[in-house]
Amino acid sequence: MDYNRIDILLNKYWDCETTLEEEQELRAFFSSRQDDARWAKEAALFRYFEESRNNSPLGEFFDHRILEEIGKSEKPAGKVRSLWMNIGKVAAVILVLVSAVYFSVEDFRSEPKISQELGTYEDPKKAFEETKKALLMLSGSMNSGKEQVQKVSIFNEAQETIKDGTDQGDDKEKKESKDNK
Amino acid sequence: MTxxxxxxEVLPLKNKLHRxxxxxxxxxxxxxxxxQEVLIKVWHRREELDRVDNMEAWCMTVTRNLSLDKLKSTKRKNTVQMPDGLDVSEDHKRTPFHSTAAGDMMNNIDKLMISLxxxxxxVMQLRDIEGFSYKEISEILTLDLNQVKVNxxxxxxxxxxxxxxxxxxGLQ
Structure with a gap:
């Protein structure tokens, strides 16, 4: 290596006129020459740069941590769950619709059966008799109630006869006054 | 990005970003x-990052932004810590030079660097240690080219x- 060239490069370096390649050249030169008294200070500085550049405190353990973090965030657990939830929703709606249709059809089919059912009686005639009996009992008790209501209607009649009576009296008075004239 | x-391509940048x-x-x-935050961010935005041509500079910019955010959120803590960083005994912890023969000289240069x-x-870190071009530095630090050169x-x-x-x- 030409020493003059190093001097020139160093001057350019302090004036900030070196290219990246020239700076790399200086670093390479000084890292191979540690005990050159002529450029001891410059050598120390460039070695400092070089060693700082090679300072790598983050090892494989750090890589593992990063990849683990990435793996954690990559698991699409949320998406799968939402998909299953959507399928669940659709299934629930279908279930409701199907069961609604099924039961209404079932209802419709079994309607005529219900009209033929006789409740607690097997024999239609007996059922008819029992119904008749029940209805008679109902009308009997209703009639007894009617008698009580008839007592109340006496008041009505009385009120009306009184009304009629006073109306007739007024007519008689008018007739009498006409006759006097 | 797979x-x-x-x-x-991205994970090997970790030490550069860390420095x-x-x-x-x-x-x-x-x-x-x-x-860690930067790298995870890169992974989450990997689709749009396929269009970024200088991934390294992009990562450095994100590192800068996140570091500044962190500084803001721990402002009080750092105003206490920074003077400690200038102490020689503290330097031993964060520099690789204490075991080398020219350790004192290296530590002193590190101290000078920190006192800048x-x-x-x-700018010096990005240029002399990491070897970025002026243009890249101006993008990373959002400075114009002249400011980069002046600094x-x-x-x-x-x-x-x-x-x-x-x-x-190496003694002053």
């Missing part, structure tokens, strides 16, 4: 959190002056 591409975040935060663990104003320090010039000038004030054993 997982393979992510593992081969950059440390320059902002001055704290190793906090910087690690930021890098924030912008100069970041770099001042940083190098300061380092040069201080470096030559030191004696051969």
């Amino acid at each position: 997982l393979e591409e992510f593992t081969n 950059f975040a440390v320059r902002f935060l001055g704290d190793d663990m906090e910087a690690q959190d930021v890098v 104003p924030e912008k100069q320090r970041q 770099l010039f001042r940083a190098r000038k300061f380092i040069r002056e201080k470096l030559f004030e030191m004696n051969a054993y």
